Amino acid sequence: MNIEHIEPKDIEKRSFEIISQELKKRQIEIPQDKAFVIKRAIHTTADFEYAQTLCFSKDAISKVAELIRQGAIIVTDTNMGLSGINKAELGKYGGKLMCFMADQDVAIEAKSRGLTRATVSMERASKLGQRIIFAIGNAPTALIELRRMYDEKIFIPDFIIGVPVGFVNVEAAKEMIMETDIPYIVNKGRKGGSNVAAAICNAILYEMKKGNI
């Protein structure tokens, strides 16, 4: 197998060209206005399933962009997800990234109450009193807790990127978000990940940078 000689600056462009070609070859059509998000999820995973499982509520992308312009915080459920999001781009609008998962007091509280750290982290975030985009790539319990607070009218999330990965309650937790009127981008099924959550945030940040949204 030969190495294709390519300038570093052209690698990403070439990757997206290949993704577009393969979508065509596989006869998978994706909505034009969401293509940059879907393709970046594929770029991050090399998994074309995302073209068929990523779900967007009405005007989802423009809603995220608007929140970012308003200086919204992005709260993640892993520090890995947080690391993957382009902090500098977000910072241009006054926003920042937050993750409570590794806070020692979150771990202590979670243990004593028999909850997951993700559940306690969502409670913490709900008390920030700020515009929040939740970027959940790991813990279905984060989505379940956001839904509980919504049902009990304690807190309404501004936006949920709900792409946890896994085998226990992952599919159900995603459905629970899509049943509400909270704006969302959700990946149906078991797949997702902190990398996918970060990719979705970055796709939107990069498209904002280009002035396209």
Add this chain to the structure above:
Amino acid sequence: MNIEHIEPKDIEKRSFEIISQELKKRQIEIPQDKAFVIKRAIHTTADFEYAQTLCFSKDAISKVAELIRQGAIIVTDTNMGLSGINKAELGKYGGKLMCFMADQDVAIEAKSRGLTRATVSMERASKLGQRIIFAIGNAPTALIELRRMYDEKIFIPDFIIGVPVGFVNVEAAKEMIMETDIPYIVNKGRKGGSNVAAAICNAILYEMKKGNI
């Protein structure tokens, strides 16, 4: 779809049970001594393809464990990968995590030399003069640079976890590592990711903690 009520502490165990059941159902057999690594890659991605694409050089797992016991550094090619690896477990053996990708001087040098930051990062790592496990989940150019240094007898990596994801030179770069006598864990094909690189490291760290390897 109903939520399964389960204690936080039992979620991971239940996930691995489901993975084992599904492997059986799909009639996929995996080698017993590598099962904990393969299953954790599946756990991180919900993608059963890893059962068929993860490749291990001879005694790969025991070699990683031995390096970790000797206090080896784990060098990643993304800060996302670095964030995902259990630092506390690695620290028990005196090891630490390093990533040069976000260093400003790496970016400057890469630009001026027309290289990727990953290439320059690998050069930096090669000069550390320490035992290194490379955990590459993103950049094929990192693998290509490690192979170049190996070919030119400049530097021989102790171990390579080679699981970059993507479309440009990813498959070829993985093959280039598997052709050498450098010990490796590589995921054939396009798939992988920083999450997968971290999962492989953690699988081994957790198995060491249990005293199994």
